[in-house]
Amino acid sequence: VDTVIVEAGKPGGTCLNVGCIPSKALIHAAEEFEKIAHMASGKDPLGIKVAAPRLDLAKTFAWKDGIVSRLNSGVAGLLKKAKVKT
Numbered sequence: 134v135d136t137v138i139v140e141a142g143k144p145g146g147t148c149l150n151v152g153c154i155p156s157k158a159l160i161h162a163a164e165e166f167e168k169i170a171h172m173a174s175g176k177d178p179l180g181i182k183v184a185a186p187r188l189d190l191a192k193t194f195a196w197k198d199g200i201v202s203r204l205n206s207g208v209a210g211l212l213k214k215a216k217v218k219t
Contacts, residue, residue: 137218144208144219150201158197 143150169186171177212219 135218136215138212140219143205144212145201145205149204149208154204155197155201158200159193162193162196 138144140146145154148154166186166188169183172181172183173185175182
């Protein structure tokens with residue numbers, strides 16, 4: 134008996150490629166940006182002083198794409214190891 138997966142795009146489906154995973158990565162980046170912006174406003178109770186953050190959106194998206202790519206490779210490796218035909 135052979136196992137076959139029919140996938141129009143990269144392995145991992147919607148959640149991994151364009152849904153949950155990339156969205157959560159970008160939400161995490163936004164949360165980190167917000168923390169730094171809060172510190173820069175002078176409202177940090179720890180007394181940490183930093184300059185106002187700036188966002189390099191291209192670098193943020195490249196970071197997110199790297200996460201998705203590594204997970205795609207992991208899923209592809211698991212499918213290959215399990216001898217699933219794609």
